[in-house]
Amino acid sequence: MRIKIIYFIIFLISAITLAQDDGSIKNDSIKRTMFIKQLGQGFLPSKLFNLDLKYLVKYNQYEGFRTGLGGETNETLSDKFRVNGYTVYGFVDKEFKYSIGGGFRVNKSHNTWINYSYTDDLTETGSTKFILDKRLFTFFEPRLLNIDLFHKHQTNRISIEHEIDKKLYTEVEFSISNIDPTYGYSFRLENNAFDVFETTKAKIALQWNPFSEINSEKNTVTKNGYPQFTFQYTKSFKNILGADFNFSKLDFRTIHKIKYKSENAFSLITLTAGLANGDTPLTDLYHAYPNNIRKETVLQRFTVAGINSFETMYFNEFFSDKFTTIIAKHYFKPFRIARLFNPQLVLINRLAIGNISNQERHDGVAFNSLEKGYTEAGIELNKLFFGFGLSTTYRYGAYHLPNEEDNIAIKFTFNITL
Template sequence: MRSLFFSILFFFVSSSLWAQYTIRGKVADAETGDPIAFANVILKGTTTGITTDFEGNYVISTRALSDSLVVSYLGYITQSKALSDQLEQIINFQLRPSDFELEAFVFEAGENPAFEIIRRASERRKDFDKRSLSAYETKNYTKIEIDIDNLSEDFRKRKSVQKVTHVLDSIQELTNDEGEKILPVFFSETVSKFYYRNNPELRKEVIEKSKVTGVGITDGSTTSQITGSVFQEYNFYKNWLSILNKDFISPISDGWKSFYDYDLLDSVLVGQDTCYKLQVYPRREQDLAFTGTIWIKKEDYSLKQVDLTIPKAANLNFVDRIKIQQELGPSSAGPLIPSKTRVLIKIAQVTDDTAGLLAKFYTSTDSVIVNQPKETKFFNQAVELKPDFGMAEESFWEANRPDPLSSEELAVLQMVDTLKKIPIIRFYSEGLKFFATGYKPIGKIDIGPWPGFFNYNDIENVRLGMGLRTNYKFSKKWELKGYLAYGFGDMKWKYAASATRILDRSRWTTAQVYSNKEIDQVGLEIANLQSNSVFLAASRFGTLRSPYFSTNHGLNVQREFFKGFLVKAGVNVGQFDPLYDFYYLEKDTREYRSNFETTEIRAGIRYGRDEIIIINDNERSSLGSLKWPIFEVNYARGMRWLGGDLEYQKLSLYVYQRINMGLLGVGRYELDAGKIFGEVPYPILKNHLGNETLFYTTAAFNTMNFTEFTSDQYFSIRYRQSFEGFMLNSIPLIKRLKWRFVGNANVLWGSVKDYNIENVPDVDPEGNPLKTFGRLDFGNPYLELGYGVENIFKFFRVDFFHRMTYLDNPGAKPFHVKISAQFIL
């Protein structure tokens, strides 16, 4: 009995001595509710601790407790919570961001030890860059949430907002009582396959399943094409990362030492890998560079994970915070593939009485296959939707989500679904779409465009118009459009009508017939402005220059034969009826004529090697090219057939490219060249667009007068440079204003053949003088140079232009000041 007693006593004593305490929980951002990965969690007064995983979770097992648990992370206010004497307990933390300020570093003699680590990591970039693979494909899960935040009291007191705040208050907060209220407006989940091929560099994403809910979202097909992972790629092995159309320098780029300082914090175990933990800081706080923490493996100097933010002082507008967290894993061939990426973009309030915007992006990647390239034709469409992309049971999402939706995310879904049903929300969201697109959907038709409802000019006086078009609900194979307008000054009707048949969506193939009668202006080429309804409507206000009635009937066909290569052809029968004093001499009889008819056959090609195209309902929309130029070649032949009066040929070439230049910012150039063969009246020639207004525009030569020059052969280069913060970021006081330097250089060569000069008389048949056209000497190009500053008070831009040639022309001015307003980040 005595031995049994001592055995039981020993059991209880040893159990208390060897008790295992388990503390678990989650660390999140108090403002956004997002998890904070890689935060330090430690028992106060001890060395026992751990870092949170990518989802912000932690688990600490220990045999001895302290009185409290402390959580800390750079950029956040350290927080501690008391511990209780329990074997298992759950303690969650919500950390508030702190105003992070860069510190000055002073190193003793010798090189900063972090530099050698970064130098080796930079030297081995090609070994681990996924772009070095011949091909790779991944299965991705992408989640996007967009919220309205910074709901100030002034904003909440607005009558229109008060109708929804009581709904917001009735639903569980998206963070706990330490967080901030947010108003969710969009949530999406997407499962997709992403494909990459090198040489040539091609990308494609196939959306397998997508679930989209959002205020103002009526058709998920268009939205689903931009909610996948193709638009959420962040590769720190590139020198420059493009975020919000801005270029940010990578901490392991070739030029790392010019942009960053580093601090070696520790050597830590991350999973099974021993890593160097380094803090990174921009040398100049206004530069587009990161601050935060990176982990580099000791074994091979590859990136293990990153947690980086953009400093608030960076030369960006309206952006309060950008945060990127990423985990990387090796592929079977060696180069790294991001396994998880989380991005948070917080847009600040434009004014104190408005709200801000919060966008969250999460991508998880698995099922990686490398070096098995697909055929080039497979990449014909950059983003492809599977036929049943929007049809999936909840069981599918439960099986394909890396982690279940959190209670906060479920509350987001509840809130968005509720908001969509509130009339005032529907009114504002549909009104915003109406303003942006120009059309108001009503069932199977759209009414618009609104800029054409009312115009006023010296020919028509008051002009009223209305248009209709069918949408995808009517048909995904047919698009019908019509527009009718009436001018009360000239008492004439104008109209436009077209019918488009979509024959193939995968290799975009369409056939269109059209007919229109409209007032046009020599040099504006309104036929090329149909996609810009606002600019088109603005051209119909005020004094019309060299106006004429343009009547056209025709047929257009187009087909994309392979990715980026679009071929188009057509025929057009047109009529030119001038509304100003215009005459030309008929080629054979040399008789005076004031109007003419044309019959043209047309052909053209467009090629954008890496241009991203999405299908927007029944139309194609370009999201731009990544790094290659976009080419367009067009040919037209005028024939004396079906009533045509003129014989001629027109050949033109257009090239556009946006060039990311890193430290120097972004450059854009447009090359435009053409030649017209045959004797024709000058409205058929190239009438170069000038700008006599006070406002700067990229569409015109800003020191040239309207219709000042005409050419039948021409070549122009228009270049503009946005230097971002280059130069001005280094000037004291100026750098706090966040001004950005810009530059322009526009050159035009042109000439007119003698026979096209001679067919324009100086006087009309009654002997009255006629307005003719100006012309260039091909050996003496037209040149204008400009420079200026943008981002003045965040919205305004001022450009100073010098006209360098043809200063003796009537009305020519050597110096121009142009202003403009813009909304840029």
Template sequence: MKKYIFFGLFLLLAIASPIFAQTKVSGIVVDKSKQPIPFANVVFKNSSTGTVTNEDGRFYMESPNTYKTLLITSVGFSEKEITLNKSVNYNFTVELSEQESLKEVVIYTGKTSKKNNPALDILRKIWEKKRKNGLYLFGQYQMEKYEKVEFDLNSIDSAFMKKKIFKGMEFIFNQVDTSKITGKTYLPIFINEALIDIYGDNKLKKVKEITKANKTSGFEGNQQIISFIKDLYSDYNIYSNYLTLFDKSFTSPLSTTGIDVYNYVLRDSAYIDKKWCYNIVFYPRRKNELTFKGDFWVNDTTFAIKKINMAVTKSANINWVKDVYVEQEFDVLNDSVFLLTKDYLMSDFALNKKEKSKGVYGKRTTFYRNHEFNKEKPVDFYKEEVNFRDDEVYNKTEDFWNENRFEKLSKDELGVYKMLDTLQTVKKFKQLYDVVQILASGYINYDVYDIGPIFSTFGYNEVEGFRVQLGGRTYFGPNDPWRVQAFTAYGFDDKRFKYGFAGKWMIEKKNRIIISGGNRRDIEQLGASLTTTNDILARNFGSSAFFTTGSNGKLTNIGLTNAYIAMEPIKNLTFQTGVTYKTLESASPVFSLDYYTTLPTAENPAGVVKSNTTQSEFNIQAMYTPNRRTVAFGVERSIANSPYTTVFANYSQGYKGIINSDFNYKKIEIYYKQPIIIGPLGRTNLILELGKTFGTIPLGLLSIIPGNQTFFTIENTFSNLNYYEFITDQYAMMQWNHDFNGRLFARVPFMRKLNWREFVGVKAAYGTVSDANRAINASGLVYVAPENVYWEYNAGIGNIFKVFRLDFAWRGSYLDTPSTNRFTVKGSFGFYF
């Protein structure tokens, strides 16, 4: 959620700089009935500069060179030349006539033949050679990389400049630029530059990047913005079958499956940098799929790409993004090696895809140079630093940047830095920035202290009734080596105060050795999750949901005190060990945690019953999250990317008699989550949880199969289960969910424009509970374990109004259990591309 809120800031700010091209042209291509012609080819005659019209038939092109003729062609239509009388020619309407006769390989619908198509013959040669091109030719490689990222407010007009929100900041509109891709005016609002050394080993399949310098426009907290950008614009290989952009898999025009989703047309051939190349145009066969339109130039001998330009089709099922444009250029190292030297990616973020809608451009320009090959590095060289930050990277002088930039900044680009720095001193801007920071972090900052989290201020449950909470934390910056956090809460029905406080201190930075501890007295819904944590300040949905299905009075008064030490010896591999002391007691007269300390006998049929549990526990756990990226270097970090694999294991041992502890036991818990991207078929999530407790323990310490009595979809819970419906001391839970990303609905004509997305899933749980644990139960709750496997299945529709999802879940077993649901409907909100 945090990363999307940064767009709120971008939509409130501004600046700019003009660069004038020699030839600019825009317009629309139509047929004789004035209907737009999508994916028509538009080029400056006798040049390699061209584009493809979008689905509305519109185009925009510019070039630093002067051209006098525009050539427009489209499958099924006669080509047409347009004379350009001026250097700037906007709003052309070009009408094409249908051809009277067509070659055999051309189909009138605009789809190209899969047989006897020379473009496909060339495409097959590209497939054969793609593993023998560029960096793949060498065992090792290294190079320098310069990356410039910029965010711009676009579609600036006079009415927009006069809005009250910009009062006091009018100076930001002194310079306005025009996009060479869309022809729209824009205002830069954020710039970041980075110089990076890249080392790769194709044999080891390892890559390491070392940042030498990094510079931003001066926004505080820019680490979060930069990290968000890196996640948003992840690296991709144009030769791959699928390109991941915005967490989605787009079919590459060079994919081996491209024939099924693209039309290909051999348009031209020419010398480019003394290499004879073919020009192939591609565009999608169907709407709403994750595809591109554009063209590429490919060498006639190596079948390596020399240049490619492509844009995501407007009908693609992707939210908040109106346009995406990709441009890559390759240089020839020698007769056979083509190396990527420039990579340009531009996205137009907007609330809708209407032509005149305002939005934010996100642009990343990357250059590569000084390639070297077959210089082997030791294996340890590629080991990732766990927590390394070199402050000198962020403090390079202007002289350093002037000397080391791959391309000089224009006078106007240099003015952007100056203007953004000036903007930081404007009171109105600071106020706007503070609002966005509050929404993004959930905290209100007062100097070195934060109030919050504000989203936990109000809650409700059957025991506390309406609940009010106030909390805060120390905050000197994102790289704080220590942090203290606390809260207090009050329930208006139980008329009791609750509280919690915790502290963390990173005593060694390199391996992130952290000591922590805290204490909490609160009300909690036990059994809301299987794999538990001892986070002092954590609180689940079951404890605070305003609206629930059925009674949610099975709540527990919990006292929790812990002390831990954690370390990360290897990147994303964390170990933690510590001790926990907790007390558990029912918080509701309709719920009991009673257990027998002395079992009933003939002489004492009532036995001896105790209503509260006191337990001391030792824990050791390990968590491995490969490919996870984090933000900041302090005692607390934010996650920068999603999804990633997670493996978690926890061992706990209870000790009877230590600080009046009641039970001896040993508990093992294992959690595994694996996201899998299946190309055009979407994304799968597999989750497996296993656990077993050795020893005799009461209800408060048993493992509860997690139910969900809220109206919202919650991962790792069962939608048709109530709390405490299944009790276990050993369990196995499996969960499979798949998101088709709208691929099925896109094939249904009347549903295409809705851009809905389909989900399916299955969840199952197996568990048992021992006779000894049943015997000490005095709670009145009948222990039922899912020995016959409880399972349920679900189907859902997502992307409703872009932010809402509905899930429909059915029970697959235990259908005759009284007071439970066979079918339920859950919802969730979220911002997803």
């Protein structure tokens, strides 16, 4: 009888230990999954504060190396408010830039937040951004290496973000900015030349992913569906809080992904369009995302290819107040050469068309119009070595250049996913 009791006790202790171990393994697995998810979103998590990886090290033609620290408080500290910010230093322009802000949640079920920030930093001229894209993160921003046309801005911003549901979310923003181009530029309007200026803007943006799959019990997105649609409207008000210009902008983007039966083979089509009306300075026009530097030979222009940029289009070559781009990529099934060596072939075609009104108003920067339609085609062989690959792109059509070498771009690619 004693032996049976002893065996029973041993069995009970073993069962409890196994259950604890199993629970520990599950907890470790959940923690590991959350860690990878946060890392993929650009944050290195700690107990109360998440370090923002975007600000550690970057490089561009104006600042040289740009390094600093940034981050935000996390839900462990509070799920009702957050504080965020960053500070960086450029080693060529020898200036500090920074931002400080925060927000508080007013509705949990719809993830509604009211936010405020003050930013003193640089922005690439002509780089209209969708304000909802702050949800996106890439470990490496290839175009940033080559950008040289920036304007300084000091911006106060207040916004409200709200999830109507998991397939449709929105943000409304109001901002006041003092803008100072770092290059010799002036905007001529009504016999005045504006070298520095102020803007007062209101924006509303919508992100609609109607085909995504939702877990109704957990109210989470289980699978991204396509196509996806992004809308944004901007209105700049003259004479309100010292603003100098009256203009409006309407921006649209759709992304569609076509999957095939072959494993990991798919096509990706991105259409982006923008329309600016009114007295719009160069800082708020569209540049179609060029990514080619002005060097004499192909090898001197050898840098890193972007994700949705035009690799043969030179920086500051075109600006538009109305434009459309279509980028079509086809990803073939990766070549299974070895366990850790699976390169992937990608075929690419890009089109940009646009126009510019009142070009004579923009003094100090010479540029062309996209009215004839810009075309280029390329091929990438990705993931050859630690995420790096190679690409070759050729410029053809109406903007084909007389010197054949100037129509060719050969670059690194970089693709890594978590």
